Every structure is written in C-alpha cells, then in structure tokens.
Amino acid sequence: MNAILSKWRAGKGTFLLLSGVVACIAAAFATGGADEPGFAGLVGAVFAGLAGGIVGTAASSRRHWPVPAFSLLFDFLLALVLLWLVRSALPGSVGPLPGLPFWFFTVAAWLFAWSVVNRMSVFAAQGWLKSALGLAIPALFGLTVLFLWEAVTRGFGIPFVLLPPPSAIGARFAASIPLLWADFNQTVLKAVLFGFVVGSGAGFLVALLADRYAFLANGLLPIGNLVSALPIIGIAPVMVIWFGFDWQSKAAVVIVMTFFPMLVNALAGLSASGAMERDLMRTYASNHWQALFKLRLPAALPFVFNALKINSTLALIGAIVAEFFGTPIVGMGFRISTEVGRMNLDMVWAEIALAAIVGSLFYGAIALLERAATFWHPSYR
Amino acid sequence: MGVTGNPGPGVAPPMTSLRAKFLPVLTIVAAIVALWYVAAIGMNAPFQRDQNSRDGVSPDAWTFIGQTLTQPKPTMPAPHQVAENLWKNIFTVKVTSKRSLVYHSAVTLSSTLLGFLMGTALGVVIAIGIVHVPALAKSFLPWVVASQMVPMLAVAPMIIVILAAIGVTGLLPKALISTYLSFFPVTVGMVKGLRSPEVMHLDLMRTYNASKTKTFIKLRAPASLPFFFASIKVAVAASLVGAIVGELPTGAVAGIGSKLLAGSYYSQTIDVWAALIAGSICAVLLVLAVDVARVLAGKAMGARPA
Structure with a gap:
C-alpha cells in the first residue's frame, strides 16, 4: 500500500484527484437539472480518465511498463477529447453565457490535462518514446492554453476588440490567405531575406578582415559589443528618409541590425580553435589562408550559426518595426499598425501568427543547416 | 601565464597595454567620424546643387562643402550638427521643457x-x-x-x-x-x-x-x-x-x-x-x-x- 502511495505521489496524483473532485461537483450540478447538452458524456469522460489514471499509477509500481504506458496514452487522448468537449459545449456568438457547471467542467478538464502533463513528465522513457514525449508534453500544454483561451474569451463574453478567441483568429487567417501572402512577400521575401543575407555576409567578411589584421579586430570588437546593447531599431526612420517607403529601407535596417551580431560572433569563432591545432597547422607550414580554410573557419561555424539564429529573429523584428515608419500599403508591419488602428484585432493576431510561423520556420531552417554543416561538433554526436 | 605582460605585484602596468587597448578603438572611431563627414557631403550634395542652380549661384568647392554641412534639414546631418543639437537640447534647455x-x-x-x-x-x-x-x-x-x-x-x-x-x-x-x-x-x-x-x-x-x-x-x-x-x-x-x-x-x-x-x-x-x-x-x-x-x-x- 505504501509503495503505491509513494508512486501515486511521484505521479502527481493530486491533480488527478482534484480533477475528479471538481468533476463530481459538476456532476452534482448536472443531475440537479442542468440542461446543457453533452454533460453526461463529459462527466463520464472525466471519470474514465480518473479510473485510467489510477490503474496507470498503481501498475507502475509493479514495473509492468506497457500498462502505465497505455494508460498514459489513453489519458493523453482523453485529455484532448475533454478539451474538445469543453470547446463544443461553448455557446455561439449570440447564445447566453454558460453557467457554473460549465466552468466546473472546464476546470476539471484543465486539471485533468495538467495531471496528464505531470504524469508524462515523470514517465521514464527511452529512445523514440522519449523524443515523442518531448513533443507531446509541450503540445498538450499548448493545446490546453489554446482551449482555455477559447473557453475564457467565449465563455465570459470578452469583447472581440480586446482578445479574440483562437478559432476566430484561425478563421480570419484562413479567410485572408491572399492578403497574408502579399504581406509575406513584401516583408519577408523582399526586405528580410535580402537584408539578412547582405547584413550577415558583410559582418562575416569584415570579421575575416579583422581576423587578418589584429589592429582592426582590437578596434572593432569593443565597438561591436557596445553596438549590440544599443537600440539600433531607432535608425528605421532615418532609413525610410534615405531609401523611401518601399522594401529597400526595411532591408537597410535589417542589414545594420544583422551586421554586428555576425561580426562579434564570427570574430569570437575565428579565435575558437585550440592552440595545439594551430601549432599543428604551423608545423605543416600552412599559410594564413590554408589555416583559415582548413582549421579556423570550420571551428568558427558553430559561432557563425549562432549569429545566424540571432539574426533570423532580429531581421524579422527590424523589417516589421521599420514598416511602422511608413510603407506602401502592403507588408506585415503596415498591416499590424493599420488594423490595430481599425480595431480589427483578429487580423492583427492572424498577422502575428504568420510572423510566429515564419520566425519558427526561419529558425528551424537555420538549425537544420547547422546540423548538416557542423555534424562533427560534440553537441550533435 | 606567459613571461611577458604579467607585471609582478606592485608594479604599475606598462603604458603600452593601455595604448594597445585604446589606439585601435580610437582609430576606428576617427575613421567612422571621417566617413560620416564624407557621407554627409556626398548625400547632401544633390540637394545643395539643386538649390544653388535655382538661386543661380556657383560657389567654389570649399564653400559648397561648407554649405552641405550646414543645411537645416540635411539628408545626412554632419556630426557637428548632431553634437550641437544634442548640446543645445541637453544642457541649455530647461530639463522640464518639451524640447529637452x-x-x-x-x-x-x-x-x-x-x-x-x-x-x-x-x-x-x-x-x-x-x-x-x-x-x-x-x-x-x-x-x-x-x-x-x-x-x-x-x-x-x-x-x-x-x-x-x-x-x-x-x-x-x-x-x-x-x-x-x-x-x-x-x-x-x-x-x-x-x-x-x-x-x-x-x-x-x-x-x-x-x-x-x-x-x-x-x-x-x-x-x-x-x-x-x-x-x-x-x-x-x-x-x-x-x-x-x-x-x-x-x-x-x-x-x-x-x-x-x-x-x-x-x-x-x-x-x-x-x-x-x-x-x-x-x-x-x-x-x-x-x-x-x-x-x-x-x-x-x-x-x-x-
């Protein structure tokens, strides 16, 4: 009995229990004459989850690994179903706001999802199961937040202009794909990519030069470190005055913003190779360029990719914020600032979702490239 | 620790290290300021040339350069213009003023x-x-x-x-x-x-x-x-x-x-x-x-x- 209890505690059974208690309260409401549809189903689902959780935690004490694993999978799916049920129990845009039983269910579903997250994060897994869990845990957490957001915005009837529910944002996103594509084309494909390539490339070339001439490096490094703390984004109005409203001015901002991180990181990377390895190159009588290409550039690659990752975020921010200072009538920053002015917050959120997707893909692409280029690095072996 | 560059306790650090530290930075800063002036002259020149031809004057090179560096709304303000503006708006204007x-x-x-x-x-x-x-x-x-x-x-x-x-x-x-x-x-x-x-x-x-x-x-x-x-x-x-x-x-x-x-x-x-x-x-x-x-x-x- 004690063993089961300790396992229970290790499995964070408290939340499961809480979830059950809250579900019971909701059930009491339901039998007391609540007429909301799907209630019995909700109650049943929570209790089924409760039973599954108890079986799973109890079985884990006897090292029957498939039992807790399957109970966990079952509860994971059940948590998703519960969240979905909460969503479908929500009223439409005109219906009356849901009553207390609904909120008890929402809280029960939330607690249940959290208990599943808890149990998943203490579940000892190896191999592919471990990586699957590494994805499933944040996914369930994120979905819970999304569904709670939906439940709170629609359930409390929060005004649309304050915080639109995720479903409305998704609908708006799907409905305005052509507009979003035009903004994406203007901001990302023109300004961000051009600025990113030129800025990072220039930073890298100057780093190579500074690496050759120590005097230049001694002068540039303190300045580069200083500039990294400055609000460079402030040059946006200047660039708009110089290069006009179109994407060229945004690209210029991105170039300046991405130049210094690459310079500082590449310089650090070029001096990252060990003294032993450099001595070896000297015993081979290699000249500066041979040592550079065969030893120090490969050794600098992790630093260069680090800079590229930093720059991918900076480039997007730079281009979007620069559009606040004036654009032709297209672009992500333009859309955000004008739709905010018109209180079309679902469009703003759709644009932010687009920025999030683009930012993650950009970052992911660089991470993949890094993996391919620096496969020899200890962090990947 | 190497033999050089590590003064014993109580020994003042040699001046060379200070110079080695600041000389490159100062050189780069000077180069940036010089480049800034060149850019200011170059970028303000088209407007000034326009202005001069409209006024029907053709100043010599030095006067022209002076003009490009003293425009009221230049494309690229010269460093001394910015410094002047900073000085004015930081030290001479009252702190509570909207201009400060x-x-x-x-x-x-x-x-x-x-x-x-x-x-x-x-x-x-x-x-x-x-x-x-x-x-x-x-x-x-x-x-x-x-x-x-x-x-x-x-x-x-x-x-x-x-x-x-x-x-x-x-x-x-x-x-x-x-x-x-x-x-x-x-x-x-x-x-x-x-x-x-x-x-x-x-x-x-x-x-x-x-x-x-x-x-x-x-x-x-x-x-x-x-x-x-x-x-x-x-x-x-x-x-x-x-x-x-x-x-x-x-x-x-x-x-x-x-x-x-x-x-x-x-x-x-x-x-x-x-x-x-x-x-x-x-x-x-x-x-x-x-x-x-x-x-x-x-x-x-x-x-x-x-």
Whole structure:
C-alpha cells in the first residue's frame, strides 16, 4: 500500500484527484437539472480518465511498463477529447453565457490535462518514446492554453476588440490567405531575406578582415559589443528618409541590425580553435589562408550559426518595426499598425501568427543547416 | 601565464597595454567620424546643387562643402550638427521643457526601468518554478524557448491599443512591452544558473538535511548570480528597445520613440539623429549600471576578481 502511495505521489496524483473532485461537483450540478447538452458524456469522460489514471499509477509500481504506458496514452487522448468537449459545449456568438457547471467542467478538464502533463513528465522513457514525449508534453500544454483561451474569451463574453478567441483568429487567417501572402512577400521575401543575407555576409567578411589584421579586430570588437546593447531599431526612420517607403529601407535596417551580431560572433569563432591545432597547422607550414580554410573557419561555424539564429529573429523584428515608419500599403508591419488602428484585432493576431510561423520556420531552417554543416561538433554526436 | 605582460605585484602596468587597448578603438572611431563627414557631403550634395542652380549661384568647392554641412534639414546631418543639437537640447534647455532630450530620455527610461524590474521579477519567478517543478520544465520551457524565435516586438502596438481600450494608459503599457521583451532572457539564463550547482554540492546540501528552501537560498541562488547578471544585461537593453518601440504606434507625446517618430514625420533629420544618440547614451548608462551592480554584488559576496 505504501509503495503505491509513494508512486501515486511521484505521479502527481493530486491533480488527478482534484480533477475528479471538481468533476463530481459538476456532476452534482448536472443531475440537479442542468440542461446543457453533452454533460453526461463529459462527466463520464472525466471519470474514465480518473479510473485510467489510477490503474496507470498503481501498475507502475509493479514495473509492468506497457500498462502505465497505455494508460498514459489513453489519458493523453482523453485529455484532448475533454478539451474538445469543453470547446463544443461553448455557446455561439449570440447564445447566453454558460453557467457554473460549465466552468466546473472546464476546470476539471484543465486539471485533468495538467495531471496528464505531470504524469508524462515523470514517465521514464527511452529512445523514440522519449523524443515523442518531448513533443507531446509541450503540445498538450499548448493545446490546453489554446482551449482555455477559447473557453475564457467565449465563455465570459470578452469583447472581440480586446482578445479574440483562437478559432476566430484561425478563421480570419484562413479567410485572408491572399492578403497574408502579399504581406509575406513584401516583408519577408523582399526586405528580410535580402537584408539578412547582405547584413550577415558583410559582418562575416569584415570579421575575416579583422581576423587578418589584429589592429582592426582590437578596434572593432569593443565597438561591436557596445553596438549590440544599443537600440539600433531607432535608425528605421532615418532609413525610410534615405531609401523611401518601399522594401529597400526595411532591408537597410535589417542589414545594420544583422551586421554586428555576425561580426562579434564570427570574430569570437575565428579565435575558437585550440592552440595545439594551430601549432599543428604551423608545423605543416600552412599559410594564413590554408589555416583559415582548413582549421579556423570550420571551428568558427558553430559561432557563425549562432549569429545566424540571432539574426533570423532580429531581421524579422527590424523589417516589421521599420514598416511602422511608413510603407506602401502592403507588408506585415503596415498591416499590424493599420488594423490595430481599425480595431480589427483578429487580423492583427492572424498577422502575428504568420510572423510566429515564419520566425519558427526561419529558425528551424537555420538549425537544420547547422546540423548538416557542423555534424562533427560534440553537441550533435 | 606567459613571461611577458604579467607585471609582478606592485608594479604599475606598462603604458603600452593601455595604448594597445585604446589606439585601435580610437582609430576606428576617427575613421567612422571621417566617413560620416564624407557621407554627409556626398548625400547632401544633390540637394545643395539643386538649390544653388535655382538661386543661380556657383560657389567654389570649399564653400559648397561648407554649405552641405550646414543645411537645416540635411539628408545626412554632419556630426557637428548632431553634437550641437544634442548640446543645445541637453544642457541649455530647461530639463522640464518639451524640447529637452533629458526630459524625453527620462520618460523612456522610467518605463524601461519599470518594465525591466517587472520582467526580471517575472523571469526569476518562472525560472524558480521551472527548476522546482519538472512538469513545468518539460511543458512550459519549450514554449519559452520557442517564443524567442518569434518577432515579439510585432505585438507592441496591439498591447498598447488593447490596454488603452480598457483605460490603461501612460507608463504601464510601455512598461509591459519592456516586461515582455526582458523576461525571456532572464528566464532562460536563470534556469541555467539555478541548475548550475554541481551534483557534489547538491549532495552536500542533502547530507546537511537542508530543505529545498535552504538549498535554494544557500546554494542555488548564489550559484546563479553570474548567470543572473549576464541575462539582465541583455534584458535591460531589450527593455529599452521595448520602451522606444512602445512609444511609436500610438503617437505618444513624450519619449525617445515619439521624438524619432515626430522627427521622421517632419523630416527633422538632425532631431532624429540626436534622439538616436540620446537613446544610445541611455543604453550605455543602463549597461554600465548593470556592470557596476555586478561588481558590487561580487565584492559583497567575496567573489575572486576574474
């Protein structure tokens, strides 16, 4: 009995229990004459989850690994179903706001999802199961937040202009794909990519030069470190005055913003190779360029990719914020600032979702490239 | 340690090291200023040539160069014009005046600091939660990390407008953007820092039968201090950017961001550059303050000088 209890505690059974208690309260409401549809189903689902959780935690004490694993999978799916049920129990845009039983269910579903997250994060897994869990845990957490957001915005009837529910944002996103594509084309494909390539490339070339001439490096490094703390984004109005409203001015901002991180990181990377390895190159009588290409550039690659990752975020921010200072009538920053002015917050959120997707893909692409280029690095072996 | 460059105790460091340190920086700065002048002459020349031909005058080269460097609304203001504007708006104008850059800097700095403090507090609290609750580490931390790939600054205008809609205006909305931008680096840095004690040290705490709280106060918190200062250095710079950007979208009346926006609307380029420099000075002061705090905290805790 004690063993089961300790396992229970290790499995964070408290939340499961809480979830059950809250579900019971909701059930009491339901039998007391609540007429909301799907209630019995909700109650049943929570209790089924409760039973599954108890079986799973109890079985884990006897090292029957498939039992807790399957109970966990079952509860994971059940948590998703519960969240979905909460969503479908929500009223439409005109219906009356849901009553207390609904909120008890929402809280029960939330607690249940959290208990599943808890149990998943203490579940000892190896191999592919471990990586699957590494994805499933944040996914369930994120979905819970999304569904709670939906439940709170629609359930409390929060005004649309304050915080639109995720479903409305998704609908708006799907409905305005052509507009979003035009903004994406203007901001990302023109300004961000051009600025990113030129800025990072220039930073890298100057780093190579500074690496050759120590005097230049001694002068540039303190300045580069200083500039990294400055609000460079402030040059946006200047660039708009110089290069006009179109994407060229945004690209210029991105170039300046991405130049210094690459310079500082590449310089650090070029001096990252060990003294032993450099001595070896000297015993081979290699000249500066041979040592550079065969030893120090490969050794600098992790630093260069680090800079590229930093720059991918900076480039997007730079281009979007620069559009606040004036654009032709297209672009992500333009859309955000004008739709905010018109209180079309679902469009703003759709644009932010687009920025999030683009930012993650950009970052992911660089991470993949890094993996391919620096496969020899200890962090990947 | 090498044979050279390591003076014994009590021996003054040789002057050469100082020169080796500052000469390159000064050279580069001088080169930048020179380039700036050349660029100013080159970029202001077309307008000046236009102006002169309209006036029907054809000055000699030196006069022409002088003209390009003294335009009232130049494409590229010369360094001395910016310096003059800075001097005028910092030292000669009353601090409370709307023209004073000190006033605008103070407005921006106050929301920067408020946001920075809130962001740091939030970041530390989240980090403590993540270190002590494994489920949070596995479910929430990936989102914190993922959110760093997302251009967060894009939400700034929306936050301002939403808060204005429910009646929150003034300092707080801008500070919230700074909070938003500054809590990520603190969270990530502090999670690393609070986890930095070695297993040996944690085991020692266990042999002392120390509670989680005691372990936190005596071991984890002190061990995280270097990480803390490294991350708040990033956070304070991010806070300033957040405060400046927060002043852009709503036509704020005061602050460095509003100065930038107004300058760009009316093509007051000298004002824009002066505001930029003022913002940079703020950034340098903030980072210096963090460095001073780091050194003081290190001394108070008996850290060995690096």
